[in-house]
Amino acid sequence: MAQITGVGSFNAIKRLSADLSSWKYGERYDPRRQLIGMVVYDRYHWDRLKMLNVSGDLTNMIAFMLSAYNGGLGSLIKDRKMCLGVAGCDSSLWFDNVEKHRFMGRVKTRAFRINRDYVRSIVYVRSEKYDQYLNEDR
Numbered sequence: 842m843a844q845i846t847g848v849g850s851f852n853a854i855k856r857l858s859a860d861l862s863s864w865k866y867g868e869r870y871d872p873r874r875q876l877i878g879m880v881v882y883d884r885y886h887w888d889r890l891k892m893l894n895v896s897g898d899l900t901n902m903i904a905f906m907l908s909a910y911n912g913g914l915g916s917l918i919k920d921r922k923m924c925l926g927v928a929g930c931d932s933s934l935w936f937d938n939v940e941k942h943r944f945m946g947r948v949k950t951r952a953f954r955i956n957r958d959y960v961r962s963i964v965y966v967r968s969e970k971y972d973q974y975l976n977e978d979r
Contacts, residue, residue, distance in 0.1 A: 854878040857885055879910075886910055893918070896933060904935035904960050912956035919944030935960070 851869055855861045858881045864874050886909040887902070895905050909917045923942045924930040931938045940960065943953050 850882075854882045857881045883910055886914060889914055893921075894933070900964060901933075901935055904940075904964055907960045907963050908935065908940075908956055911959045912952070916944065916956075 848866060851866055855864050855878070858877060860877055861874060861881070864871070864878075868874070883906055886906045890902065890905050890909065895902065905917065908920075917939075920939050920942055921932040923944045924932040924939045927942060930942060940957050943950075
């Protein structure tokens with residue numbers, strides 16, 4: 842289930858969809874609205890990443906989107922800028938590139954580790970449960 846619980850992110854997501862306009866903070870755990878909010882917020886990040894010229898294969902795009910969803914788009918943009926200043930780091934690639942760099946310096950905080958683990962967990966562990974559905978002929 843999505844975890845849209847903070848007031849700031851809740852209000853930001855709520856403004857992205859007419860389907861969520863009547864959603865009240867006291868009802869933030871409503872699973873139907875949480876799912877709508879998660880999809881709307883992922884789409885928002887996906888569109889912004891395309892405008893920022895993040896490209897590459899689908900897995901790379903999904904990794905950037907997940908990092909933005911989990912840690913914030915502003916932080917992701919700063920992490921990409923940090924990568925630009927490091928020899929051999931490609932700011933258009935997430936894995937083994939942007940994921941290794943943090944805009945706030947060398948100290949890797951718990952939030953940094955959670956964000957990086959979140960992306961790897963979704964892309965490489967949890968997604969395997971859905972592979973059979975993604976590969977079916979429709």
